[in-house]
Amino acid sequence: xxxxxxxxxxxxxxxxxxxxxxxxxxxxxxxxxxxxxxxxxxxxxxxxxxxxxxxxxxxxxxxxxxxxxxxxxxxxxxxxxxxxxxxxxxxxxxxxxxxxxxxxxxxxxxxxxxxxxxxxxxxxxxxxxxxxxxxxxxxxxxxxxxxxxxxxxxxxxxxxxxxxxxxxxxxxxxxxxxxxxxxxxxxxxxxxxxxxxxxxxxxxxxxxxxxxxxxxxxxxxxxxxxxxxxxxxxxxxxxxxxxxxxxxxxxxxxxxxxxxxxxxxxxxxxxxxxxxxxxxxxxxxxxxxxxxxxxxxxxxxxxxxxxxxxxxxxxxxxxxx
Amino acid sequence: xxxxxxxxxxxxxxxxxxxxxxxxxxxxxxxxxxxxxxxxxxxxxxxxxxxxxxxxxxxxxxxxxxxxxxxxxxxxxxxxxxxxxxxxxxxxxxxxxxxxxxxxxxxxxxxxxxxxxxxxxxxxxxxxxxxxxxxxxxxxxxxxxxxxxxxxxxxxxxxxxxxxxxxxxxxxxxxxxxxxxxxxxxxxxxxxxxxxxxxxxxxxxxxxxxxxxxxxxxxxxxxxxxxxxxxxxxxxxxxxxxxxxxxxxxxxxxxxxxxxxxxxxxxxxxxxxxxxxxxxxxxxxxxxxxxxxxxxxxxxxxxxxx
Amino acid sequence: xxxxxxxxxxxxxxxxxxxxxxxxxxxxxxxxxxxxxxxxxxxxxxxxxxxxxxxxxxxxxxxxxxxxxxxxxxxxxxxxxxxxxxxxxxxxxxxxxxxxxxxxxxxxxxxxxxxxxxxxxxxxxxxxxxxxxxxxxxxxxxxxxxxxxxxxxxxxxxxxxxxxxxxxxxxxxxxxxxxxxxxxxxxxxxxxxxxxxxxxxxxxxxxxxxxxxxxxxxxxxxxxxxxxxxxxxxxxxxxxxxxxxxxxxxxxxxxxxxxxxxxxxxxxxxxxxxxxxxxxxxxxxxxxxxxxxxxxxxxxxxxxxxxxxxxxxxxx
Numbered sequence: 001x002x003x004x005x006x007x008x009x010x011x012x013x014x015x016x017x018x019x020x021x022x023x024x025x026x027x028x029x030x031x032x033x034x035x036x037x038x039x040x041x042x043x044x045x046x047x048x049x050x051x052x053x054x055x056x057x058x059x060x061x062x063x064x065x066x067x068x069x070x071x072x073x074x075x076x077x078x079x080x081x082x083x084x085x086x087x088x089x090x091x092x093x094x095x096x097x098x099x100x101x102x103x104x105x106x107x108x109x110x111x112x113x114x115x116x117x118x119x120x121x122x123x124x125x126x127x128x129x130x131x132x133x134x135x136x137x138x139x140x141x142x143x144x145x146x147x148x149x150x151x152x153x154x155x156x157x158x159x160x161x162x163x164x165x166x167x168x169x170x171x172x173x174x175x176x177x178x179x180x181x182x183x184x185x186x187x188x189x190x191x192x193x194x195x196x197x198x199x200x201x202x203x204x205x206x207x208x209x210x211x212x213x214x215x216x217x218x219x220x221x222x223x224x225x226x227x228x229x230x231x232x233x234x235x236x237x238x239x240x241x242x243x244x245x246x247x248x249x250x251x252x253x254x255x256x257x258x259x260x261x262x263x264x265x266x267x268x269x270x271x272x273x274x275x276x277x278x279x280x281x282x283x284x285x286x287x288x289x290x291x292x293x294x295x296x297x298x299x300x301x302x303x304x305x306x307x308x309x310x311x312x313x314x315x316x317x318x319x320x321x
Numbered sequence: 322x323x324x325x326x327x328x329x330x331x332x333x334x335x336x337x338x339x340x341x342x343x344x345x346x347x348x349x350x351x352x353x354x355x356x357x358x359x360x361x362x363x364x365x366x367x368x369x370x371x372x373x374x375x376x377x378x379x380x381x382x383x384x385x386x387x388x389x390x391x392x393x394x395x396x397x398x399x400x401x402x403x404x405x406x407x408x409x410x411x412x413x414x415x416x417x418x419x420x421x422x423x424x425x426x427x428x429x430x431x432x433x434x435x436x437x438x439x440x441x442x443x444x445x446x447x448x449x450x451x452x453x454x455x456x457x458x459x460x461x462x463x464x465x466x467x468x469x470x471x472x473x474x475x476x477x478x479x480x481x482x483x484x485x486x487x488x489x490x491x492x493x494x495x496x497x498x499x500x501x502x503x504x505x506x507x508x509x510x511x512x513x514x515x516x517x518x519x520x521x522x523x524x525x526x527x528x529x530x531x532x533x534x535x536x537x538x539x540x541x542x543x544x545x546x547x548x549x550x551x552x553x554x555x556x557x558x559x560x561x562x563x564x565x566x567x568x569x570x571x572x573x574x575x576x577x578x579x580x581x582x583x584x585x586x587x588x589x590x591x592x593x594x595x596x597x598x599x600x601x602x603x604x605x606x607x608x609x610x611x612x613x614x615x616x617x618x619x620x621x622x623x624x625x626x627x
Numbered sequence: 628x629x630x631x632x633x634x635x636x637x638x639x640x641x642x643x644x645x646x647x648x649x650x651x652x653x654x655x656x657x658x659x660x661x662x663x664x665x666x667x668x669x670x671x672x673x674x675x676x677x678x679x680x681x682x683x684x685x686x687x688x689x690x691x692x693x694x695x696x697x698x699x700x701x702x703x704x705x706x707x708x709x710x711x712x713x714x715x716x717x718x719x720x721x722x723x724x725x726x727x728x729x730x731x732x733x734x735x736x737x738x739x740x741x742x743x744x745x746x747x748x749x750x751x752x753x754x755x756x757x758x759x760x761x762x763x764x765x766x767x768x769x770x771x772x773x774x775x776x777x778x779x780x781x782x783x784x785x786x787x788x789x790x791x792x793x794x795x796x797x798x799x800x801x802x803x804x805x806x807x808x809x810x811x812x813x814x815x816x817x818x819x820x821x822x823x824x825x826x827x828x829x830x831x832x833x834x835x836x837x838x839x840x841x842x843x844x845x846x847x848x849x850x851x852x853x854x855x856x857x858x859x860x861x862x863x864x865x866x867x868x869x870x871x872x873x874x875x876x877x878x879x880x881x882x883x884x885x886x887x888x889x890x891x892x893x894x895x896x897x898x899x900x901x902x903x904x905x906x907x908x909x910x911x912x913x914x915x916x917x918x919x920x921x922x923x924x925x926x927x928x929x930x931x932x933x934x935x936x937x938x939x940x941x942x943x
Contacts, residue, residue: 042807043778055522081524089522096515101537107519114524151898159519181667182835186879186894193887207808214881214892237883251812253838255865255882259812 002031008062023049025225026300036202038212041222047205051174055089088163092175094155098147105143131165153184170201231308241310283312361615368608379418387419405593408584423573431554434493436547439500447508465498541620552609574598628795628828630656635691637678646902648674650853663844664833670850676798676833680718717794721801723785727773734769758787779810797827852910859935869942
């Protein structure tokens with residue numbers, strides 16, 4: 001199990017690093033084998049930062065990330081390599097993920113040098129073929145090509161195969177289909193679904209709610225670095241509690257269901273903001289101001305029903321609302 | 322003098338990359354196509370090859386000490402002495418041929434040292450970032466600001482005999498900052514590409530990431546940087562020689578010009594003494610810079626006219 | 628306004644030959660119509676949108692006529708097209724947000740643009756402010772630099788600027804793709820608003836996102852591999868599409884409520900053909916589940932019922 005506990009990431013910006021930019025604040029959730037957790041947020045929400053922290057590409061400033069109760073931030077050398085055997089990532093731009101001057105088999109040969117140095121040629125080929133077939137690619141058709149000669153969908157599947165060859169247990173999929181065409185997206189998405197069924201745990205980072213709804217068991221909604229709502233996908237989408245979640249769901253263009261005509265666009269935005277302000281804050285209903293106990297940190301989210309948590313409704317979540 | 326423009330990854334031909342491209346021309350073929358059509362590169366290479374041939378063949382035709390007194394004093398070009406003789410009866414052509422060799426050696430050595438140091442500093446600063454980057458930046462700026470001429474005068478005051486190697490080393494150790502800056506910038510931009518992240522999560526060590534993933538992607542940039550260092554080193558060496566701070570033995574094109582001016586070749590109308598070395602230096606350095614521009618056009622598709 | 632495009636062909640020049648990005652496209656846009664132009668990458672929709680206003684160095688005009696309000700547009704001649712741009716036909720290009728010059732205040736940029744079209748900025752200032760308020764921007768945004776605005780705000784700014792001179796036809800090229808979900812809705816609804824208030828007569832909205840088009844477009848045109856596949860009123864297109872590609876495309880869109888375990892969506896296997904040497908006959912043939920012998924001959928784009936045209940032997 002991959003566990004994030006009160007993870008934070010703060011950047012120092014401004015002249016002489018005087019100001020702080022809190023990209024991720026107090027984020028906690030778990031990822032288990034055989035499930036997909038969607039991490040949904042808009043740009044600037046910190047979702048990619050969380051993915052990179054899990055992959056040890058960025059350092060964690062506060063809180064911890066643990067794999068099977070072992071903190072990952074202290075890992076070095078061979079321990080780090082062992083970690084990468086179990087946790088892998090696929091990124092957004094398939095063409096940027098592959099070194100353009102090498103053929104795509106370079107992706108695999110790098111892994112072979114690091115993880116399978118003693119493996120015989122025939123055995124290696126067998127492994128390669130198996131992982132490519134698991135993503136519906138034919139080795140003979142793709143391995144000898146350069147990245148620009150393959151389509152985005154093929155490259156993303158190749159990159160997933162790369163993770164599979166390591167027999168990885170957890171996959172961080174950071175917006176992996178947003179650069180693909182509609183018809184290819186579904187193929188890659190279905191592939192993730194099949195891998196989930198065979199035991200892979202996937203953190204599906206996306207800004208697209210309908211994709212998250214399609215593929216995931218649990219959903220985490222992220223806004224400006226903090227979680228505003230989290231829980232079973234059916235509950236979060238079926239009964240959204242946080243005004244931000246409601247706003248996101250209302251903005252998604254549905255098929256077979258038209259947006260209402262609300263007159264002037266400016267007025268519509270003002271009305272939406274006013275509506276959000278008048279609803280009671282469910283988080284502060286559970287943790288009223290003044291109920292903090294000294295020395296005990298208040299949890300970031302309040303549990304409203306089993307497997308459905310929500311945060312404060314205020315935009316920045318600071319103080320009382 | 323501006324450096325080579327940062328190289329972009331090969332942009333897809335036409336409007337889409339979605340279709341598997343049986344039509345796409347591989348990158349190498351495209352480069353070859355433009356390389357052969359780019360007149361700049363072809364002409365520049367021809368000039369350099371011609372001069373290199375003189376530098377190789379010349380000393381064989383005229384072996385021995387080029388500074389020996391062999392001929393009539395101050396004689397114009399003739400059948401025996403193709404470039405005539407100096408005031409002291411030295412064979413100008415022999416000096417020219419040996420001088421060319423020396424000039425090429427200084428360029429290679431000095432340029433090579435500058436390129437290597439520049440690459441080391443540039444890669445480390447660009448890849449690591451943070452404190453290391455700050456420290457290396459400060460080092461780069463300090464070396465950049467040091468008055469090299471003053472330093473050289475001090476050094477020559479202490480050393481009675483100076484050779485070519487010392488001159489090349491000195492040039493290399495003082496001209497690397499430019500290369501370091503350029504390489505750092507390019508490394509910085511490549512580091513943020515996702516294939517570097519992917520290499521990192523493949524358990525590849527930092528050193529290997531730099532050498533096996535990043536550097537090959539900037540190979541054209543590194544090549545052009547070396548060419549600029551090469552040309553720069555020759556120019557600096559010629560200038561140093563010309564003002565008398567060059568090697569104390571042997572000969573080079575710059576030294577020839579130094580001697581020519583010192584012994585009033587201009588006033589005595591001994592054009593054969595100073596024109597060949599002058600043209601030689603101009604030709605080499607000019608050809609190298611033109612080649613750089615031509616290579617830039619080849620490697621960076623954006624600069625080509627459609 | 629009315630637009631008639633007849634057999635438009637625009638190719639791209641490359642080292643390996645001509646990429647036939649737009650290979651014979653014929654359609655009309657009526658007055659007040661918002662036409663959605665959808666398709667996957669490489670289908671030619673961006674080429675179509677861009678070629679109507681400017682054919683740049685890489686593109687090559689090969690054939691076809693474009694008639695706007697009874698006047699034939701000289702699209703192959705960039706200079707001659709100059710007098711039509713912004714007045715009669717305008718575009719919000721892809722990545723317009725990053726096209727705002729970061730070193731210029733926005734108000735200054737607008738003033739320069741308007742003056743270059745030989746209109747007085749002073750005259751238009753009042754209208755400009757009214758429109759900014761309409762899209763939810765305060766007029767003091769004119770005093771700011773582009774970097775101070777968010778993505779959605781910049782996009783709305785660019786929309787106002789592109790339509791300030793009330794063009795007959797507006798082309799919007801992937802204007803919602805780079806935006807967050809919350810801004811997408813505002814921007815899409817703003818487009819409709821502009822049409823309803825007659826700032827613009829008609830629009831061609833180019834995007835790969837069919838669900839946005841369902842919300843705002845009157846008619847939908849689907850392109851595939853450089854040719855038109857189907858054109859129909861939006862409701863008809865969603866309820867009863869005729870072209871196999873359209874059907875597969877629509878069924879591959881995951882809606883909220885559809886889950887992997889319950890209903891597995893299917894994509895379209897294979898990929899679009901190379902446009903360097905496109906295959907003869909119907910270009911969708913290799914991936915089409917309904918392909919048969921006649922598909923070796925290219926199907927014409929014909930109207931099968933009023934307002935509904937398809938290029939498919941099975942449908943017509």
